[in-house]
Structures are given as structure tokens and as C-alpha cells.
Amino acid sequence: MDSLLKHMVDMTGHRDHAMLDISVVAAVQELAAAAQTRVLSISTFGGRQHVRVRASISTGGAARVEDLHDGGTPGEPLEAYPELAACLARHDTSTETCGPDGTRSLWLPIWFGDKATTCIEIVRAAPFPATTIHMVAGIVGVYRNFQNLLDYSERDSLTGLLNRKTFEDQLARMLQCPAEPEPPLAGQPERRCNQGEKTGWLAVVDVDHFKMVNDTFGHLYGDEVLILIANQLQASFRAQDRVFRFGGEEFVVLLRSTTLENARRIIDRFRGNVENYQFPQVGKVTVSVGFVSISPYDSPVVTLGHADQALYYAKTHGRNQVCHYNELVERGLLQTVTSNETAEFF
Numbered sequence: 001m002d003s004l005l006k007h008m009v010d011m012t013g014h015r016d017h018a019m020l021d022i023s024v025v026a027a028v029q030e031l032a033a034a035a036q037t038r039v040l041s042i043s044t045f046g047g048r049q050h051v052r053v054r055a056s057i058s059t060g061g062a063a064r065v066e067d068l069h070d071g072g073t074p075g076e077p078l079e080a081y082p083e084l085a086a087c088l089a090r091h092d093t094s095t096e097t098c099g100p101d102g103t104r105s106l107w108l109p110i111w112f113g114d115k116a117t118t119c120i121e122i123v124r125a126a127p128f129p130a131t132t133i134h135m136v137a138g139i140v141g142v143y144r145n146f147q148n149l150l151d152y153s154e155r156d157s158l159t160g161l162l163n164r165k166t167f168e169d170q171l172a173r174m175l176q177c178p179a180e181p182e183p184p185l186a187g188q189p190e191r192r193c194n195q196g197e198k199t200g201w202l203a204v205v206d207v208d209h210f211k212m213v214n215d216t217f218g219h220l221y222g223d224e225v226l227i228l229i230a231n232q233l234q235a236s237f238r239a240q241d242r243v244f245r246f247g248g249e250e251f252v253v254l255l256r257s258t259t260l261e262n263a264r265r266i267i268d269r270f271r272g273n274v275e276n277y278q279f280p281q282v283g284k285v286t287v288s289v290g291f292v293s294i295s296p297y298d299s300p301v302v303t304l305g306h307a308d309q310a311l312y313y314a315k316t317h318g319r320n321q322v323c324h325y326n327e328l329v330e331r332g333l334l335q336t337v338t339s340n341e342t343a344e345f346f
């Protein structure tokens with residue numbers, strides 16, 4: 001019982017989904033004497049459900065957040081998990097299966113209404129005693145309620161993306177593990193990211209001519225476009241990147257450490273995915289993007305201002321394109337303006 005209480009205190013002490021995932025897998029692993037425990041994300045993309053591992057722990061190892069997803073796909077198709085697919089189709093709260101080698105798997109989808117976007121998977125060598133299932137179901141109930149509370153304060157209600165309130169916190173977290181940043185040289189306030197150097201990136205995404213979508217098809221179809229673009233954003237970036245809705249038809253993405261070439265490729269692939277998607281009733285929609293490297297030496301306001309300047313350039317030079325702030329400055333197409341006035345976000 002002490003151990004159960006200790007885990008409950010640990011789980012409810014977090015203000016962050018990744019840490020909550022870590023503590024739930026650690027708690028379930030110990031209390032169910034499991035061989036492996038995982039948190040799975042279930043997302044819908046292109047009309048199909050996909051499964052992605054979010055956190056896991058195995059015997060003898062530490063709980064960890066997974067980042068296997070490189071952005072190429074939204075995870076494995078749900079059909080790769082037939083027992084889970086059947087459990088979801090029946091709207092069951094749990095299902096237990098036995099593998100050919102006698103290994104037992106217990107699946108516990110986390111239901112919010114008629115939707116489950118998370119599932120706990122527990123693997124054990126022996127059958128699950130009824131008391132264990134009962135206890136694990138209790139832990140999963142606490143996890144569900146706490147996840148709901150975190151979502152309510154952190155998420156945008158239309159798209160389910162992180163809201164603007166959480167942005168600075170997430171940016172600071174991303175900057176806590178930078179790829180060996182060089183301090184700026186004297187007289188050189190702005191830090192440039194060299195080709196091939198890994199760094200974090202901030203991209204501001206804005207839907208092109210969105211007012212026309214609303215005016216032509218109505219706000220309900222406009223909202224549907226925003227939801228579908230939010231789905232595409234989530235499917236296009238890695239699990240540890242962060243996607244925000246800043247309000248209206250504007251989104252912000254924080255990309256974890258990668259090279260300029262990769263950042264441009266990943267962002268442009270997202271832009272292309274949107275361009276090639278047939279939005280129900282509305283048809284074709286495009287997005288413009290401005291992006292910039294992030295550094296612990298620039299304030300969030302300045303970084304956002306730079307990405308916004310690049311976005312403005314993309315908007316005024318044809319739209320449906322991705323523009324890199326530093327490149328525009330180097331080519332003399334943008335002036336470096338570091339005053340807070342450039343940042344209309346705050």
C-alpha cells in the first residue's frame with residue numbers, strides 16, 4: 001500500500017504530460033509485476049487510426065519517453081494491434097490476451113466520451129490476478145482524470161493542440177537541452193545557425209486566405225479546416241516536437257534539435273501535405289510558414305518576432321511557401337529588427 005501511495009503522490013505531482021506518462025508506466029510496471037508497460041497514443045490521420053508508443057518501461061530498465069517517430073508517418077496502423085483494435089471497436093475498458101508463448105497482455109484504453117486517444121499496455125509472463133487488474137484499473141482512472149485536468153488547462157478546445165499559455169514553458173524546456181550552443185560574440189548580438197549544425201527551430205504557420213474559407217463556406221467548415229490542419233501538424237512532426245494553436249488560423253511549432261536542412265525539409269513536407277489534401281467541401285487550402293533557429297540567448301518575443309517577419313515575407317511573396325528568417329536577412333530581403341514591436345504575439 002505504501003508503494004501505491006508513493007506512486008499516486010508522484011503521478012499527481014506533475015504538471016506535464018511526459019512526466020505523467022513516465023510515472024504511470026513506472027507505477028503500473030511495479031504494482032503489476034510486469035515485464036513491460038507502455039503508454040500508446042492513438043491518433044487518426046487520413047481517415048485511419050494509428051498507434052505510436054509514447055512512454056515505456058521494461059524489466060530492469062528505467063521509464064522513458066519514446067521518440068522513435070521521425071515524422072515520416074503518424075505511427076503504425078491500428079491493424080498491427082488487432083486485439084487493441086477489437087477492444088476499441090467494442091468500446092471496452094480493458095481486454096486481456098494470451099500470446100503463443102503464454103505471455104499475457106492487458107490493454108486499458110483511456111476513454112473520454114466515445115474517444116480513446118491513449119491506451120496503457122501491460123505485458124506479463126503469468127496471467128493477471130483479479131486484484132492486480134483492479135488496482136491497475138484504479139491507477140489508470142487517476143491517470144485519466146489527471147490527464148483530463150492537464151489537457152483542460154494546456155489545450156486549445158477546438159483543435160486539442162497546446163495553447164499559447166504553455167508556449168514559453170515548452171520553449172524554456174526545449175532550451176534546457178540545447179545542442180551545445182555557442183554564446184554570441186561581442187558586438188554580434190544575433191547568433192547564426194551554420195549549415196549542418198543541430199539546433200532547435202521555431203516555425204509560425206498561418207493558413208492562407210482563411211477569411212475567404214469562412215466567408216465562402218461558413219465558420220463550421222472553417223473550424224473543420226483548422227481541425228484537419230491541426231491533425232496534419234501533429235502527424236507531420238516528431239513526438240517530442242511541440243505544436244501550438246496561437247489563436248485564429250495561426251499555429252506555432254517548436255522542433256527539437258535538428259539541422260537547418262532537416263528543419264526545412266520537415267516543415268516543407270508539412271506544407272506540401274496540406275497543399276495536396278482535399279479538404280471536405282472546401283477543396284484546396286494552403287499554408288505559409290516562417291521559421292527561425294531558437295537559442296537561449298534570444299527572448300521568446302524576439303524569436304517569435306523573427307519567425308513572424310519571415311512569415312510576413314512568405315505571405316507577401318506568393319504564400320504557400322516556407323521562408324527561413326536568417327536566409328532572408330543574409331540575402332538582404334529582410335532587415336534585422338529586434339525591437340519588441342515586431343512581435344505582435346504578446
Ligand SMILES: Nc1nc2c(ncn2[C@@H]2O[C@H](COP(=O)(O)OP(=O)(O)OP(=O)(O)O)[C@@H](O)[C@H]2O)c(=O)[nH]1
Nearest residue numbers: 206207208209210211212214219222223248249315
Ligand atoms: N472558423 C474559424 N475562423 C476563425 C477562427 N479564429 C479566427 N478566424 C477567422 O480567421 C480569419 C483570418 O483572416 P485574416 O487574418 O484576414 O487572414 P487570411 O484571410 O487568412 O489572409 P492571409 O493570412 O493574408 O492569407 C478571420 O476571418 C477570422 O474571423 C476560428 O476559431 N474558427
